[in-house]
Amino acid sequence: MNQATEKIYDLNSELKTFQARVLQCVPKDGRFSIVLDRTAFYPEGGGQPADRGVLNFANILDVQEKDGVIYHMADRSIPEGTRVSGGVNWPRRFAHMQQHSGEHIVSGLAHRLFGVDNVGFHMGETSLRVDLSGELSADQLALIERLANEAVWKNLEVKTWYPSEQELEKIDYRSKKKLTGKVRIVEIPGFDTCACCGTHVTRTGEIGAVKLLSSQRYKGGTRLTMVCGGQALLDYGERQNNVSAVSVLLSAKPMEIAQAAKRLLTENADLKRRTSALQSEVFQQKVNSISQDCGNLLAFEDDLTPNELRRFAQLLSEHCSAAAAVFSGSDSEGYRYAVSNGLYDVRPLAKELSAAFSGRGGGSKELVQGSVHGTHETIASFFQQKSFCLSEI
Numbered sequence: 001m002n003q004a005t006e007k008i009y010d011l012n013s014e015l016k017t018f019q020a021r022v023l024q025c026v027p028k029d030g031r032f033s034i035v036l037d038r039t040a041f042y043p044e045g046g047g048q049p050a051d052r053g054v055l056n057f058a059n060i061l062d063v064q065e066k067d068g069v070i071y072h073m074a075d076r077s078i079p080e081g082t083r084v085s086g087g088v089n090w091p092r093r094f095a096h097m098q099q100h101s102g103e104h105i106v107s108g109l110a111h112r113l114f115g116v117d118n119v120g121f122h123m124g125e126t127s128l129r130v131d132l133s134g135e136l137s138a139d140q141l142a143l144i145e146r147l148a149n150e151a152v153w154k155n156l157e158v159k160t161w162y163p164s165e166q167e168l169e170k171i172d173y174r175s176k177k178k179l180t181g182k183v184r185i186v187e188i189p190g191f192d193t194c195a196c197c198g199t200h201v202t203r204t205g206e207i208g209a210v211k212l213l214s215s216q217r218y219k220g221g222t223r224l225t226m227v228c229g230g231q232a233l234l235d236y237g238e239r240q241n242n243v244s245a246v247s248v249l250l251s252a253k254p255m256e257i258a259q260a261a262k263r264l265l266t267e268n269a270d271l272k273r274r275t276s277a278l279q280s281e282v283f284q285q286k287v288n289s290i291s292q293d294c295g296n297l298l299a300f301e302d303d304l305t306p307n308e309l310r311r312f313a314q315l316l317s318e319h320c321s322a323a324a325a326v327f328s329g330s331d332s333e334g335y336r337y338a339v340s341n342g343l344y345d346v347r348p349l350a351k352e353l354s355a356a357f358s359g360r361g362g363g364s365k366e367l368v369q370g371s372v373h374g375t376h377e378t379i380a381s382f383f384q385q386k387s388f389c390l391s392e393i
């Protein structure tokens with residue numbers, strides 16, 4: 001049984017390097033599990049990911065805590081008793097501190113202003129997710145975001161301490177009311193007081209910025225996605241790159257791309273309508289050029305959509321009062337088809353086609369659609385055997 005590890009990050013989250021002694025080092029899952037007498041490595045917990053870093057020449061790839069003992073998963077072993085120097089991967093940890101402290105301010109404001117609680121919290125690589133117990137409107141979220149940033153600008157001291165049991169009774173802190181024993185309190189004066197085991201910035205100014213990215217209804221509450229500090233800057237950069245690219249493509253000012261995109265979509269819908277009308281005219285002219293007693297017809301057409309295939313097949317079949325099969329595609333990529341007939345059930349034909357050309361398809365008695373793998377020639381010969389005439393139109 002290992003002794004509880006002294007958590008030196010607990011009251012000093014700014015510690016980047018530290019000295020310690022190896023108490024245990026055992027192989028585990030292809031790595032080495034190392035227990036130290038003290039550590040500045042934060043183990044995964046409370047929604048915050050584990051730290052990474054180095055212990056002498058070993059890379060620390062994961063850190064977990066069990067019953068007060070912290071296990072450092074290393075890529076090489078270090079003999080028990082060795083005095084080691086540890087270094088925490090600081091950019092990564094500082095990003096976690098920015099996210100976590102920003103989350104406390106947002107959750108604290110949601111609780112104080114609107115009486116909703118943080119019921120779930122996950123820190124991802126690029127953003128942070130918070131689940132709140134009640135639904136919040138866009139206006140309420142905008143207010144939270146504005147006040148959260150004011151808390152950042154005020155550069156308030158973030159206080160972390162272990163109150164005595166008597167002191168704890170008098171503190172009105174958010175969540176985890178049921179906790180007993182040593183409770184660690186993290187306070188951002190005027191904004192939040194919460195029981196938490198995570199690492200936090202020393203002053204709120206270090207959070208840099210708090211930006212709510214999106215919200216959605218989730219299990220009767222609100223699921224928020226947000227970013228803070230460095231992640232907010234990265235996120236801004238990525239959005240800016242995208243906006244700039246779209247702005248160039250649409251020849252619109254960056255702040256007017258939504259309007260420009262809307263115009264483009266309207267124009268596109270108009271074009272589709274006009275193309276479809278023209279296509280119908282072309283189909284009609286082609287159909288009119290065919291004699292009405294031509295019998296069953298097979299036609300190959302370039303670049304038809306499934307809708308167009310269907311319309312053309314129906315027009316042909318009505319005109320000739322017979323079956324009409326229309327194919328579009330290429331020998332290399334395969335063909336899509338539609339077969340229409342008002343007189344007899346065309347579904348068995350679709351089955352035969354699928355079997356003969358390893359395709360798939362189906363539909364109603366009057367109309368089947370599908371796709372096949374075959375060549376122009378083999379498809380034509382299949383239909384000729386079924387007394388279809390190849391249309392020359």
Ligand SMILES: [Zn+2]
Binds near residue numbers: 194
């Ligand atoms: Zn926390």
